[in-house]
Amino acid sequence: MTNRSDGLRARLEQLNRRRERAHELEDRHARAAPGRDDPVRRAVMLSYSEHVKLGEWCRATAAELGRSRVTGQDVLRLLVVRLLTDPALASQLRADLEADRARR
Numbered sequence: 001m002t003n004r005s006d007g008l009r010a011r012l013e014q015l016n017r018r019r020e021r022a023h024e025l026e027d028r029h030a031r032a033a034p035g036r037d038d039p040v041r042r043a044v045m046l047s048y049s050e051h052v053k054l055g056e057w058c059r060a061t062a063a064e065l066g067r068s069r070v071t072g073q074d075v076l077r078l079l080v081v082r083l084l085t086d087p088a089l090a091s092q093l094r095a096d097l098e099a100d101r102a103r104r
Helices: 002-032 048-065 072-085 087-103
Strands: none
Touching: 048 072, 072 087
């Protein structure tokens, strides 16, 4: 009888360890998932010439503003903010998207 109860106790401990490990993994995944205010990465593909021109624009703008640098990331992030809050810009962009689609 002792062997059977020892075996059951060992099995129960093993299941408890697995359950604890599962909870730890769930907690880790929950912490890793972005919240509503956490930044989320988006990528944009630019042609080489667009990339170069954006870099030149950023450097010129940094000099004009008296800053050490303005990053392309800053520019694109603020463009998105402006797009989402400026109906006129959103309308212009929709027209540009239609024209771009017609060219392709």
